[in-house]
Amino acid sequence: xxxxxxxxxxxxxxxxxxxxxxxxxxxxxxxxxxxxxxxxxxxxxxxxxxxxxxxxxxxxxxxxxxxxxxxxxxxxxxxxxxxxxxxxxxxxxxxxxxxxxxxxxxxxxxxxxxxxxxxxxxxxxxxxxxxxxxxxxxxxxxxxxxxxxxxxxxxxxxxxxxxxxxxxxxxxxxxxxxxxxxxxxxxxxxxxxxxxxxxxxxxxxxxxxxxxxxxxxxxxxxxxxxxxxxxxxxxxxxxxxxxxxxxxxxxxxxxxxxxxxxxxxxxxxxxxxxxxxxxxxxxxxxxxxx
Amino acid sequence: xxxxxxxxxxxxxxxxxxxxxxxxxxxxxxxxxxxxxxxxxxxxxxxxxxxxxxxxxxxxxxxxxxxxxxxxxxxxxxxxxxxxxxxxxxxxxxxxxxxxxxxxxxxxxxxxxxxxxxxxxxxxxxxxxxxxxxxxxxxxxxxxxxxxxxxxxxxxxxxxxxxxxxxxxxxxxxxxxxxxxxxxxxxxxxxxxxxxxxxxxxxxxxxxxxxxxxxxxxxxxxxxxxxxxxxxxxxxxxxxxxxxxxxxxxxxxxxxxxxxxxxxxxxxxxxxxxxxxxxxxxxxxxxxxxxxxxxxxxxxxxxx
Numbered sequence: 001x002x003x004x005x006x007x008x009x010x011x012x013x014x015x016x017x018x019x020x021x022x023x024x025x026x027x028x029x030x031x032x033x034x035x036x037x038x039x040x041x042x043x044x045x046x047x048x049x050x051x052x053x054x055x056x057x058x059x060x061x062x063x064x065x066x067x068x069x070x071x072x073x074x075x076x077x078x079x080x081x082x083x084x085x086x087x088x089x090x091x092x093x094x095x096x097x098x099x100x101x102x103x104x105x106x107x108x109x110x111x112x113x114x115x116x117x118x119x120x121x122x123x124x125x126x127x128x129x130x131x132x133x134x135x136x137x138x139x140x141x142x143x144x145x146x147x148x149x150x151x152x153x154x155x156x157x158x159x160x161x162x163x164x165x166x167x168x169x170x171x172x173x174x175x176x177x178x179x180x181x182x183x184x185x186x187x188x189x190x191x192x193x194x195x196x197x198x199x200x201x202x203x204x205x206x207x208x209x210x211x212x213x214x215x216x217x218x219x220x221x222x223x224x225x226x227x228x229x230x231x232x233x234x235x236x237x238x239x240x241x242x243x244x245x246x247x248x249x250x251x252x253x254x255x256x257x258x259x260x261x262x263x264x265x266x267x268x269x270x271x272x273x274x275x276x277x278x279x280x281x282x283x284x285x286x287x288x289x290x
Numbered sequence: 291x292x293x294x295x296x297x298x299x300x301x302x303x304x305x306x307x308x309x310x311x312x313x314x315x316x317x318x319x320x321x322x323x324x325x326x327x328x329x330x331x332x333x334x335x336x337x338x339x340x341x342x343x344x345x346x347x348x349x350x351x352x353x354x355x356x357x358x359x360x361x362x363x364x365x366x367x368x369x370x371x372x373x374x375x376x377x378x379x380x381x382x383x384x385x386x387x388x389x390x391x392x393x394x395x396x397x398x399x400x401x402x403x404x405x406x407x408x409x410x411x412x413x414x415x416x417x418x419x420x421x422x423x424x425x426x427x428x429x430x431x432x433x434x435x436x437x438x439x440x441x442x443x444x445x446x447x448x449x450x451x452x453x454x455x456x457x458x459x460x461x462x463x464x465x466x467x468x469x470x471x472x473x474x475x476x477x478x479x480x481x482x483x484x485x486x487x488x489x490x491x492x493x494x495x496x497x498x499x500x501x502x503x504x505x506x507x508x509x510x511x512x513x514x515x516x517x518x519x520x521x522x523x524x525x526x527x528x529x530x531x532x533x534x535x536x537x538x539x540x541x542x543x544x545x546x547x548x549x550x551x552x553x554x555x556x557x558x559x560x561x562x563x564x565x566x567x568x569x570x571x572x573x574x575x576x577x578x579x580x581x582x583x584x585x586x587x588x589x590x591x592x593x594x
Contacts, residue, residue: 045585046585049585215585218583218584218585219584219585219587220584220585220586220587220589220590221585221586221587221588221589244584245587245589245590
């Protein structure tokens with residue numbers, strides 16, 4: 001018997017239907033319908049942000065090593081379900097070679113950022129010379145809740161490439177998937193759900209970015225927005241909406257299949273540098289006498 | 291006023307409560323959709339009915355001062371917001387609250403009678419109450435002796451409430467039933483009837499220390515007791531759900547319920563209160579969402 005999959009959205013570790021009750025039809029390259037997908041609304045954004053905010057504490061306080069293990073587990077889970085993802089990509093119009101290649105890059109990229117989890121802190125942090133009796137040091141802390149509009153031209157590659165550095169850095173995420181190629185995003189949510197990722201760290205919505213992005217960009221409880229290959233108007237309106245609570249807006253026009261589209265800069269873009277002045281009693285003049 | 295005192299023997303016995311029916315009725319209050327201007331009006335009403343509460347072992351004078359300031363300045367970014375109805379503190383903090391609030395219309399409510407357990411000698415409870423009144427409390431929130439009540443000594447509970455009411459004089463007395471410990475809705479109804487007849491000006495669900503606290507089921511049951519009393523005697527009694535009401539939505543559902551069971555006369559902070567610590571901020575965030583059209587963040591609202 002052929003069981004058709006119901007693609008639902010992913011909020012707070014659950015797979016609810018959209019609050020709005022709307023769906024849209026995803027078609028293959030020949031225009032034949034392949035799935036009904038949730039057309040999420042403003043209220044789903046609200047619920048997702050709420051879940052993401054709740055998860056900030058637990059996720060950012062996990063040890064760097066533990067975060068790395070969980071990311072690595074995602075790579076394992078994705079590798080185990082390779083065929084399903086390749087099938088979804090081909091359904092959405094890719095050749096088998098290109099689909100296989102894309103999934104392999106995705107797995108590599110997750111492993112790449114899993115490795116970064118317990119290493120970026122050392123590189124971004126510093127001990128600073130100051131002209132007073134203070135021990136002065138700077139360290140990176142996650143920005144908080146990050147809104148991501150996934151690359152609209154790829155089903156999984158852009159999503160993974162944008163998502164991984166953000167969560168590797170201890171942030172939580174509300175992600176709007178590619179509108180025309182949404183299938184892999186929800187299957188990837190199942191990968192996340194089986195990887196010991198705490199509920200709410202990643203929330204994935206399908207539907208129109210044009211409709212949902214303004215709500216996300218205006219939301220006072222969202223601390224940053226990450227766009228990929230976005231049109232100028234979308235970038236401009238996002239930057240305008242982001243002003244009220246000084247959100248970071250990062251726009252990357254990247255070819256995500258290329259190795260240059262990964263690196264610590266994707267992590268550091270969603271970190272805040274905290275500098276601490278710690279008083280010390282002795283400075284200069286007094287040396288140890290042993 | 292030397293009105294004839296109520297007797298325990300006059301407390302009416304109510305019919306047993308149909309829990310399934312109560313739940314059915316409540317589910318209907320929760321389907322009301324309140325939007326736009328009505329929502330704003332509702333949110334204002336909720337704010338004006340809040341007893342801003344801090345009842346922690348770790349309360350310090352400065353924490354109480356801070357909360358009293360918050361009671362007067364809920365969110366100064368926006369003009370024209372109402373203040374809360376009262377602050378609710380321990381007896382030892384009443385003088386601190388009075389220092390800050392002075393002649394402000396915001397009332398000071400003090401818990402008493404060995405809150406939250408009520409497990410203290412009767413004499414101690416009386417001293418506790420007198421102490422709070424002498425320190426400047428406008429309202430007293432007493433707890434009933436749940437141990438005695440569950441042991442069947444209903445008359446003891448009645449007498450205790452009556453005695454505390456006598457000490458309160460003209461100060462309004464709220465009687466906390468601690469419904470989370472009373473197990474059944476029938477017991478909640480019985481305790482409500484006893485409290486009302488013993489002289490309670492308000493009946494209140496919970497201390498906030500026990501779960502479940504102010505569920506809509508128990509609030510519904512207590513509102514029915516108030517209505518029956520009003521139908522019989524024409525006297526109004528106030529209601530205060532406390533504990534667990536932390537979202538605007540739930541607060542608005544409660545108002546809908548009060549309106550439908552008791553009517554508009556109760557929709558003022560003279561007859562209805564919310565005992566809450568985090569509700570105020572949620573209402574403020576909802577209100578600012580209505581005004582600005584943007585979802586809000588807790589980062590921009592004072593904690594206390």
